[in-house]
Amino acid sequence: MSRSQRTNETPLNDRARRLLRALVENYVQDGQPVGSRTLARTCGLDLSPASIRNVMSDLEEMGLVSSPHTSAGRVPTPRGYRLFVDSLLEVKPLDSHEVRLLKERLSPDMDTRTLVESASDLLSAVTQMAGMVRVPKRDHAALCQIEFLKLSGRQVLAILVMNKNEVQNRILQLDRDYTHSELQQMANYLNEHLAGLDLRQAREQILREMKAVREHMNTLMLAAIQLGERAFSDEDREEQVVFTGQTHLMGYAELSSVDKLRNLFEAFNQKRDLLGLLDNCIHAQGVQIFIGQESGHEVLDDCSVVTAPYQVDGQVLGVLGVIGPTRMAYERVIPVVDVTAKLLGAALNSRN
Amino acid sequence: MSRSQRTNETPLNDRARRLLRALVENYVQDGQPVGSRTLARTCGLDLSPASIRNVMSDLEEMGLVSSPHTSAGRVPTPRGYRLFVDSLLEVKPLDSHEVRLLKERLSPDMDTRTLVESASDLLSAVTQMAGMVRVPKRDHAALCQIEFLKLSGRQVLAILVMNKNEVQNRILQLDRDYTHSELQQMANYLNEHLAGLDLRQAREQILREMKAVREHMNTLMLAAIQLGERAFSDEDREEQVVFTGQTHLMGYAELSSVDKLRNLFEAFNQKRDLLGLLDNCIHAQGVQIFIGQESGHEVLDDCSVVTAPYQVDGQVLGVLGVIGPTRMAYERVIPVVDVTAKLLGAALNSRN
DNA sequence: CCTTGGCACTCTCGGGCGTGGAGTGCCAGT
């Protein structure tokens, strides 16, 4: 009946907080359940193991730590990690030379694809976990040029230039031969009518034009529009997300059951779920963290995900992040993800 | 002293061959060392286990089978597998409806990239192992068109069309502004001088031109050549090989030590070794098989690799294949790889 | 000479057992 009993709502007192923090730090470091003796030595407080056991008992009751079995030390629960990252963690900014190193590898004169891949590589190399980057959304990319290049017979290469630095091309099979100048005219027509629009708007515009032109029976323009329509179709078929460094995850004891690994790798292959997860973070303010089941995807139950959106021109273009075991060095991973996002944004930006 | 003792050189007698064959088939099927009893039941010969033990003893001496420990059944050694695939195996052709199914998924109207990816997907889906496809070598691809598209300021998009159906493009940063018509002239110049050459020849030609033009001080042409040179540079940076279905490999007991898996997956990521292996097969006649260490790459010691080159227009363009555990159903995998190679070749061919 | 049944032997795999170590929970003393 002592009033020292803490309910779930009672904020932790300072001592408990320091102990939880020490516990998480210890556990993150060497992956073993932490006992009261070790904690007594490393927490900085002058307390005996027995006192610490009392506190641990409280923490356990609150669901912040748990012990794998009666006579093992304590391990943080997901809620414990959550509290830790929310209010106990002190994120120390990266060393300036680390930042410089990252900066060098994300230079503005790479093209978008290379930049994105470098970012993912860096994330995984620095954190020793899996890196991922949601590539810049193309929806709001302004179309700036369309060209048609005649290849042979009825084959035409359609080239779309967006934002002055992204290129897509597609080979189209036509229903009949078009002369070089016909193609030129079609391109001109489309450029005139679609320049500056994003892909979605362009497609809508094309549908509108479609009607108008049909009425005038201008077959060339109709063909132009159809060509454009086809050039824009299934434009989302391409890679929308990049993963690297998945193999790093095989090194972590807590994930090393082949079964879990297979599920994880299949998730990487399918991309869909992870893409959804990333898309959900796209409008978060800064770094976002999912611990264990928080992500809502079963395969990630033993993982944590740290993400950050990156922006260009003040507008959020995509998200990047890392996936690793729940037991990860958050205080290091968080700034790495944060800085990488900013640098990627900067690189994409200053390149315009 | 009995003269029934067989040396390594002695060809196996019929009985031994049938037994080895039965042993491999049994072992491939359920992965357990095969004992003399089982073999007696399944080999089709009317022999007692004891007789079979004698034969097994001979086979063991010849290095074709081995037993994991004294009282386990026998398991084929790599040399045993080798003999099996070389002279015991009867490859039954695929069912016609299986072929049809493959054919449907490798339709000539897909572009090269998609075709290659589909082929790899099919290989891994059908065999339940990892599929790989060496993408068509570009060295002998005839250049058929070069265009420069001005993007903005000093940025130019260079477009190379090869073989009338492959496109590469690259954004180039120039040293100064060029007008639209200057770019047009440069493109014309390059088209005139390089059309029909393959990339290597084109590059050599450019170097030759470089000298000639310098002497005439025609700066525009010089710029054109430089542009072309840059457009052709590091063209091998791109993806040269596609892997799919690696996760299937996690299902095989003999590879399921996390360590082996990690090595394997790292090999997939690095691509270099596997690319080398594939390139070595490129001029083999038909299906080629590497069992265990035969591939010469340590990571593949517990794997077998089955490859086949595919050709277009009678010319070998690339190689495809699968990687799986040494214990694989060769009699099925071999025709699958074979047929897929032919179908991929056909699809690439009839598309021209 | 080949084949076969018989038999002893060997090895793995799984369960049961005891021990040592680590860590806890609780209690009584300060």
Place this chain on the structure above:
DNA sequence: ACTGGCACTCCACGCCCGAGAGTGCCAAGG
């Protein structure tokens, strides 16, 4: 409120044992 002490619990490890599977060898029989 903190602490030392103590009993307790649980895991990890090594050990042994028995069952099961399969072999190698031998001697007998066609």
